[in-house]
Ligand code: HEC
């Protein structure tokens with residue numbers, strides 16, 4: 001074999017190796033892009049659920065804002081990532097992402113000059129546990145991703161616009177029929193059932209209804225506060241039918257979410273039993 005031929009083989013091998021590596025890198029890039037896209041998608045979906053729970057009462061189901069409660073968030077001037085006149089007007093030099101995230105995390109304990117004349121009845125609440133609010137930092141991240149999903153351009157290729165699904169229309173069930181749907185002995189419910197109810201409550205309800213069932217959680221920021229489940233005189237007038245209807249269908253105008261689409265029938269009954277446990281009002285007796 002001539003020296004020239006060996007050199008030629010060597011060059012060919014090197015070239016082949018380079019080509020294989022280039023193909024590998026390209027595939028890896030695509031894989032990472034896919035991974036990032038599906039990660040973004042999941043975060044936005046989780047953010048949509050938190051948004052419906054915590055934000056829609058003031059900013060509207062679709063981010064259109066509510067007069068007297070909160071400004072629209074789906075505004076081009078707030079979210080246009082390439083051209084941010086609003087962020088310039090308020091002299092924010094960071095990114096849109098950080099602006100939204102910081103606002104959600106820390107809230108606005110005072111009205112900003114920009115909104116001073118809007119007549120909002122309440123301030124933008126503090127949300128992150130880092131600042132004494134009710135939400136974990138990862139929930140704030142998902143909310144940020146969700147609000148940014150209204151941004152024109154930048155996020156469109158990744159996922160379609162996600163909007164939270166509103167709960168069903170209220171259809172109260174007559175009491176005698178309702179009692180028949182309780183999936184366990186109800187009067188009194190067992191310790192296991194009350195413990196299961198407490199776990200559901202602590203995870204989904206305590207932020208607004210208070211850790212001790214007193215109606216004093218930091219997440220209930222609207223004008224109508226949740227009732228105190230330990231006030232037994234008031235609880236006596238609040239029957240199981242009303243209780244069930246409120247949990248299943250929510251009272252969306254006041255900020256109480258509908259749990260029918262999120263919890264199973266059994267979980268709904270467990271959390272109802274837990275909420276009724278301070279006053280032991282477990283009809284049917
Ligand atoms: C009690 C009503 C209320 C609730 C609930 C609420 N906000 Fe706000 N939010 C406001 C008000 C009022 C402002 C304007 C505050 C100001 O700058 O004076 C605001 C401002 C904002 C802004 C900045 C908008 C801008 O143009 O500067 C963002 C982003 C925001 N809220 C996101 C959220 C998210 C996400 C949630 C849910 C976790 C939420 N808000 C819940 C009332 C509320």
Ligand code: HEC
Nearest residue numbers: 053204205208224225226227243246247251254255256271
């Ligand atoms: C985002 C805050 C928030 C969360 C989370 C929340 N609630 Fe509520 N809830 C409220 C508010 C505000 C009211 C008062 C609504 C009214 O009386 O019009 C309320 C009312 C209720 C009522 C009706 C009380 C009455 O007097 O009519 C029940 C029952 C209830 N919530 C149960 C639950 C359960 C169970 C969970 C968790 C699975 C939960 N809530 C989660 C805010 C919340």
